[in-house]
Amino acid sequence: MKTASAPSQLPFAPRPLPNELFSSWVLRIAHANCVSPEELMIGFQCRHSDLPSLSSLDWGLPLAFLNAMATFSRTSVSSLGRLDLRKRLPQSERALLLRWGVSDRSQRLRRLRTGYAFCPPCISLQAYVHVRWEWAFPALLRCHIHKSPLRHGCPTCGEDNPLPFGSSPAVAPVLCWSCGAKLTFTTSSSRQRQIAGAQLFVEQIYRAALRAANPDAALLGAATGTQLRCFVEDLLQLLAWYPSHELSIQSTDPRNLHFAFRTEILTIIGSLIMDALPGSVPRGKQNRLRNGCVLWLRVLALLSHREAGLIETSSQRWPAALRRRLASALNQHVRSRSQSSPFRGRFFRPGLEYIECLEFRDLSAENEIKIRNSGI
Structure with missing residues (x-):
């Protein structure tokens, strides 16, 4: 034109x-x-x-x-x-x-x-190939219709934007616009099993928050969906900066480069949330407090002094139970000044590579607080 x-x-x-x-x-x-x-x-x-x-x-x-x-x-x-x-x-x-x-x-x-990520079964059933809006969020790993892992990019050429927009699967198979490879392959059951437990828990509450629904009343007291979404996003963008010693090119599926890395991060986030849930057995609650502190100390060991201050400020938008867990861990972290971290690896991969594929909301709540206090 x-x-x-x-x-x-x-x-x-x-x-x-x-x-x-x-x-x-x-x-x-x-x-x-x-x-x-x-x-x-x-x-x-x-x-x-x-x-x-x-x-x-x-x-x-x-x-x-x-x-x-x-x-x-x-x-x-x-x-x-x-x-x-x-x-x-x-x-x-x-x-x-x-x-x-x-x-x-x-x-x-x-x-x-x-x-975007995409669901192979979904695009094979669409009247015209398109991207569903919820495929744009890094905290969502599964298709809510087919319960299968979402895919990133073409499995053959690696093109990260492979969908042939507007084509009709009823007329022709869905092929990568760049190399012509088939995009509607099925995900193996072993890959599906990797999305379980804590990750599914995070997905459940995060998806509800995106749809403006509040979490179940049993979750973290009077916490709102927005508070939980802020917590998930703050931790996700924070941890995406850091490499994992468990991930390498060999252990990361080249057809879905960032899947395992996101899964690992969401497991940590889900564990932190579940650790803060109210418990009915006192001894069990004490164990969770200890476990939660250990988890937080692992996260805080990654941070500089400035980053720790930013996450503390940002926590003002989190559920109260998670704010208390962070405050307790920060006190212990300051006393111990532990430098050990299970995330620090010999090579900064894929953390620094993955960070280029996220669009960030400001981690700090300072600007929002200043604007509110100034009456703007």
Whole structure:
């Protein structure tokens, strides 16, 4: 689509699907009109040159942009607005999302899009291949429909953005747009067994929090879903900076590079949450307190003095029981100044590599507190 010939309205405009990302719909629009996503957006910008440039096609879409895109695609503004992740998470100032690694490739609008995992059974059953919005969150490892692990990238060429958006599985198999390899392979039962216990517990409460539902009343007293989501995201982004001595290129499935690393992190997070749950047996409660302190000390051993201060400030948005556990561990950590850590490995891998695939919410709550106190 050349700028000189960009139409005022697109000839073909597939309807947005209620559960997809906005950028996924844009790529389906491009496919339907036989142009690249980059050409599509250049044509749109030619027609609407007065609009400011976008920082994201998935988060915080301006109303002026939505109005113009609604006219361009002959779609209602309300339908497009519902695809915005910020509208789906109205209580969140920012979310922890997957993103692309550092790359200058832009033909599929990578700079403007959030990253994604995908469920092979799901894409084989979709009328048109697209990305479901919940596939963009690093704390979710499984498809909530098929209960199978989500996949990252093409199993053959490693392309991390492999889906052929807009193609129909009913007409042709779902193949990687880059190399043509089949994407609807099944995950082995051994891989499925790796997602269990603490990870499933974290997923359960995190998925409920994303849908603005509060956790069960038995969980951490009066804690809200938002408080638990903040805790999960703070710990996930913190631990993603650090390598694990148990992971290497040999032990990490090359077809799903970050799966084992995320699983390990979520196991630690789930253990910390379960350790803080109320108990009915005093001795059992004392054991959990000791175990929880050991877990926290393992985490705190990773941190610099500044990072420990940031996590303490950020904990103001956590459930009270988890704040108390952290405070107790911080006191002991300051006294012991332990330098040992089970995470420190000989090679910084895959921690530093994985960190490039996360989009971060500010770990510290200091800015939020300052704004609130200033009355802004």
